[in-house]
Amino acid sequence: MNEVKKPRRSMLYYYGVIILVMVLFNFVLLPIVAQRQIQEVDYGTFMDMTEDGDIGKVEVQEEENQIVFTNKEEDTVYKTGMMPDPDLTQRLHDSGAEFSGEIMKAESPVQSFLLSWILPLIIFYALGQYLMKKFMQKAGGNNAMSFGMGKSNAKVYVKSSQGIRFADVAGEDEAKESLTEIVDYLHNPGKYQEIGASMPKGILLVGPPGTGKTMLAKAVAGEANVPFFSISGSEFVEMFVGMGASKVRDLFKQAKEKAPCIVFIDEIDAIGKKRDGQIGGNDEREQTLNQLLTEMDGFEGNNGVIILAATNRPESLDPALTRPGRFDRRVPVELPDLKGREEILRVHAKKIKVAEDVDFEKIARMASGASGAELANIINEAALRAVRDGRAFANQADLEESIEVVIAGYQKKNAILTDKEKWTVSYHEIGHALVAARQTHSAPVQKITIIPRTSGALGYTMQVEEGNHYLLTQKELEDKIATYTGGRAAEEIVFGSRSTGAFNDIEQATKLARAMITRYGMSEEFDMVAMETVNNQYLGGDTSMVCSAETQTEIDRHVVELVKKQHEKAATILLENREKLDELAHYLYEKETITGEEFMAILNQ
Ligand code: ADP
Numbered sequence: 001m002n003e004v005k006k007p008r009r010s011m012l013y014y015y016g017v018i019i020l021v022m023v024l025f026n027f028v029l030l031p032i033v034a035q036r037q038i039q040e041v042d043y044g045t046f047m048d049m050t051e052d053g054d055i056g057k058v059e060v061q062e063e064e065n066q067i068v069f070t071n072k073e074e075d076t077v078y079k080t081g082m083m084p085d086p087d088l089t090q091r092l093h094d095s096g097a098e099f100s101g102e103i104m105k106a107e108s109p110v111q112s113f114l115l116s117w118i119l120p121l122i123i124f125y126a127l128g129q130y131l132m133k134k135f136m137q138k139a140g141g142n143n144a145m146s147f148g149m150g151k152s153n154a155k156v157y158v159k160s161s162q163g164i165r166f167a168d169v170a171g172e173d174e175a176k177e178s179l180t181e182i183v184d185y186l187h188n189p190g191k192y193q194e195i196g197a198s199m200p201k202g203i204l205l206v207g208p209p210g211t212g213k214t215m216l217a218k219a220v221a222g223e224a225n226v227p228f229f230s231i232s233g234s235e236f237v238e239m240f241v242g243m244g245a246s247k248v249r250d251l252f253k254q255a256k257e258k259a260p261c262i263v264f265i266d267e268i269d270a271i272g273k274k275r276d277g278q279i280g281g282n283d284e285r286e287q288t289l290n291q292l293l294t295e296m297d298g299f300e301g302n303n304g305v306i307i308l309a310a311t312n313r314p315e316s317l318d319p320a321l322t323r324p325g326r327f328d329r330r331v332p333v334e335l336p337d338l339k340g341r342e343e344i345l346r347v348h349a350k351k352i353k354v355a356e357d358v359d360f361e362k363i364a365r366m367a368s369g370a371s372g373a374e375l376a377n378i379i380n381e382a383a384l385r386a387v388r389d390g391r392a393f394a395n396q397a398d399l400e401e402s403i404e405v406v407i408a409g410y411q412k413k414n415a416i417l418t419d420k421e422k423w424t425v426s427y428h429e430i431g432h433a434l435v436a437a438r439q440t441h442s443a444p445v446q447k448i449t450i451i452p453r454t455s456g457a458l459g460y461t462m463q464v465e466e467g468n469h470y471l472l473t474q475k476e477l478e479d480k481i482a483t484y485t486g487g488r489a490a491e492e493i494v495f496g497s498r499s500t501g502a503f504n505d506i507e508q509a510t511k512l513a514r515a516m517i518t519r520y521g522m523s524e525e526f527d528m529v530a531m532e533t534v535n536n537q538y539l540g541g542d543t544s545m546v547c548s549a550e551t552q553t554e555i556d557r558h559v560v561e562l563v564k565k566q567h568e569k570a571a572t573i574l575l576e577n578r579e580k581l582d583e584l585a586h587y588l589y590e591k592e593t594i595t596g597e598e599f600m601a602i603l604n605q
Helices: 012-037 043-051 088-095 109-139 143-147 173-187 189-195 213-224 243-258 283-298 338-349 360-366 372-388 396-408 419-438 474-495 500-518 549-576 578-591 596-603
Strands: 038-040 055-061 066-071 077-081 157-159 202-206 228-232 261-266 305-311 327-332 445-449 460-463 532-534 543-545 593-595
Touching: 012 109, 043 066, 043 077, 043 088, 055 088, 173 189, 173 202, 173 213, 173 305, 173 327, 202 213, 213 228, 213 261, 213 305, 228 243, 243 261, 243 283, 243 305, 338 360, 338 372, 360 396, 372 396, 419 445, 419 460, 419 474, 419 500, 419 549, 419 578, 419 596, 445 596, 474 500, 474 549, 474 578, 500 532, 500 549, 549 578, 578 593, 578 596, 593 596
Parallel strands: 038 077, 202 305, 202 327, 228 261, 261 305
Antiparallel strands: 055 066, 066 077, 157 228, 445 460, 445 593, 532 543
């Protein structure tokens, strides 16, 4: 990052000091110094010295009504007031004094002004500059320090967009298409101005974290070859009131100077939250937001400054921010689909050494639901694993293992399960896998393992969809719930007891069942009525209830019914396949990790 501009600090403080020192200099110091130089004596002393012939030089300054003279040695200057004294000249002449006009050659007004006012000013200005430089070096961008100077310290960075181009952002074709227009505009604004079209001033990139929003913004700057200003929304909101607004002003001032350019505001929700007018609201944030709105209104559409902003909470943004004329274009940057995941994996795999036979499509299928950032992480984990094992490049196994690391954490090599526990886990996992395999609408089993992971999972069954899956039918959802309950069902059938191992399954099953009823309209009773709304679709998808307490009770009853039914279904499937259940569980117990193919082979024998 190259810092373009150091914060400009107020000179007021320094000017104050300079003026104060100058006043002291002129009104206190100078007279003292002057006094030491010229002794004022009475006329009598002057007459005595004349009589004693103790006068060296003498000058009569009629305008100032004074006589300035020196002693014989000419090392002291005296002055005295003038008196009517007609033969003074003669007496001085007799005493041998030298008439001179140069003892106290009066300075010209210009000279004295220069000396007493301008010179100190220059000295102190130079001193001030020097001190300020030192001070700023010491403060080194410390916000609290610079605030002490009462200044805006907007730190605005321009990055060369690090050469990122659209080609580096894999997948996200729709987003790239929307942004290509911006690039074209920055290349050739005339084309748009001719027809009278103006570019949107602001473009909002919305999507879950790690999907490449920042990367896309950089790529726009990279493609258009324009400067890229980047600041995070949270940087505006600081400890001190009024800083945010002045930072916004600074940012826009710089951007306008550098136009055409891209201004990228990350996490815009930090300042752009809805102003709800609650008492005790965040004044600072609102001021910052207001300033942002004002600035956006203030510049014309065609001045070449394009503002890109990213957020993963678009629903929380103030409507004033998203209205036409401000951030009026919204570009969704969603989680990548199968093809997108494969492309992202390939882009990142270029940065490391990988074996030639790596099946990226399979890895992409296994990493369903992963974001771009997670995929980049998976590739890196694979490279790290290869290094750990002393290999020169990463292979398929490294990649598969690193997916599991990202999903479930590292293998816990020294976790010791009792034999009973190991059997329980084996049956539990086979329970899931068997129920999944015996249902028509479940994704195929990819892998089953009972090696404990650092996430706390004692084992897991990985199912991988064949291709992209955008819609889920009611039957598929029910089968999913049944699969979740399969683990516990197996424990109940085989051991006649329940363990805590199923807690995660219980959570997932309940969540799905609830969503089916409250959001997907998949129950007879509530039909297509929404009972729940999603609060933030990109961040975990928390929901809040929008129904009466009575209805909630009803919903709870239905959720229990739904899960119970699937649990029973799972138990029936397992009872029907009891022999296979035992056989597979023994096999897993021995092997600890088995592949989907091994599993299917035994099942289909
Ligand atoms: P966001 O701003 O959406 O949170 P970033 O743009 O910061 O996400 O992405 C974080 C990292 O994830 C990037 O540095 C990049 O390595 C990787 N990444 C995310 N999406 C993609 C993509 N579509 N193509 C390639 N890499 C990606």
